[in-house]
Amino acid sequence: MTRVLHVTEAMGSGVLSLVDSISRRQAEEGADVQVLFMPRPETPTDAALRARFDRRVALRRVSTGSRHGDLRALWRAVSRTAGEVDAVHAHSSIAGAIVRLAMNRRLPADRVFFSPHGFAFLRLDLPAPARLGIRRLERALARRSTLVLTSPSEFAVASEALRPARAHLLQTGIPSESVSRLPRVADPARRPVVAMIGRLVHQKAPWRFAAAARALGARADFVWIGGGSPEDERRWLGDARVRVTGWVSPTELSALIDTVDVLLFPSLWEGMSLSLVQAQAQGIPAVVSDVVGNRDSVEDGVTGFVCADDDALIAATARLLDDPGLRERMSAAALDWARRALTDDALGRDSLAVYRLAAERAGSSAR
Structure with missing residues (x-):
């Protein structure tokens, strides 16, 4: 042994x-x-x-x-x-x-x-x-x-x-049994949700998420799944319309991910984020920064978009919000990708x- x-x-x-x-x-x-x-x-x-x-x-x-x-x-x-x-x-x-x-x-x-x-x-x-x-x-x-x-x-x-x-x-990665069986189907009657998952800290670039919320707030609700200190929330999110959930349990996280239409993951550096992996495994198209780990978790143009700068992050998020059919295709591709490479x-x-x-x-x- x-x-x-x-x-x-x-x-x-x-x-x-x-x-x-x-x-x-x-x-x-x-x-x-x-x-x-x-x-x-x-x-x-x-x-x-x-x-x-x-x-x-x-x-x-x-x-x-x-x-x-x-x-x-x-x-x-x-x-x-x-x-x-x-x-x-x-x-x-x-x-x-x-x-x-x-x-x-x-x-x-x-x-x-x-x-x-x-x-x-x-x-x-x-x-x-x-x-x-x-x-x-x-x-x-x-x-x-x-x-x-x-x-x-x-x-x-x-x-x-x-x-x-x-x-x-x-x-x-995550257990193969955690990969969702069916892709997401866009609901035109429901307002889309854009989310980030993680601690609200410098590494996760919350100001980038806030900028997207200000630019695209008319098209979607923005939710930060996780939390940080009140000072950091005020400093980095400011007047952006972002709902912060605070810490959630693994069971609560899975349920919250199921309410998300687009994951916006703009971190400055990573190793291999299991939150990002989990979102892909639940069929959520992801818009991510081009850093270590992120570029391995998302197939660019297939299960989401890997973006080089702030403007590209916002543009890719807008593209997904404006195209429900693209979200559905990327959701199905994300589940296939997760089964092949993220378990x-x-x-x-x-x-x-x-x-x-x-x-x-x-x-x-x-x-």
Whole structure:
């Protein structure tokens, strides 16, 4: 039985969904799986997490009441597991740094894995010198781990920017049974709904969504599924007519997606957004920014539009709003695309195979 420890300091939003997905699939394959995590403001309660995760997955929360204390405690907790697991898989940048430094000389790099879910050096809210420094740090840390990337474009960025010795592409997505069976049919009697899904934060470019709402508010209702601080809502949405739902459960999210006609997803950077994948799997045409992950989730011109700039985002959204037949064709194509390319049924088997292959290569090179 393979013993796996997943570690993250970002237990919320998309990372939470991905850690839930991979740990569940690995447990289904018979692995002994633990998840060690630091809470964030948006992290669900322990009871909610326990209800969400597979019952065979052990959840371990590290919380001291202060962020610096939590980081030190996470380091200590990771360090103590070195002789107890076969693979340590870190998710998100801070956990990635902690795990790779804590495991240095404790576990070989072939048994330490890192998935960034959006490289920090792609963050446009950081100054250029900071992004350069983070990229150099990631290049150094790449030597102490095996990178596990969740989209082809993220793999391409890693290969070019970091030149890692060990890297694998691991397809993530949603369960195949979650893909809707029937495409959406436009209802001319109902006012269309344009939605965004995610935290209302800088990464998701809420001002772009607000600009589309101002330009196209006469043609559709605009809804932000998720939420942020009241200050950020006022700063970035301003007077735009956008309804903000606040945090919703996975069940509520699925029901809300079924009310949407167009997904407008204008983020500045991503890894592989499961919210976007889920919308495609429920037959929602998507208008997305041309960034890592987004361009892998949408077939441009077939299941939605991949757009290079703000004007293109608004124009593509308007095109879909004005053409119900195009929405229906893209809805049917999105379901076919999701079945072919956006499901995670093999995630447990494939991820465990990545761990085993890394260990076998390490054994071969040592002989």
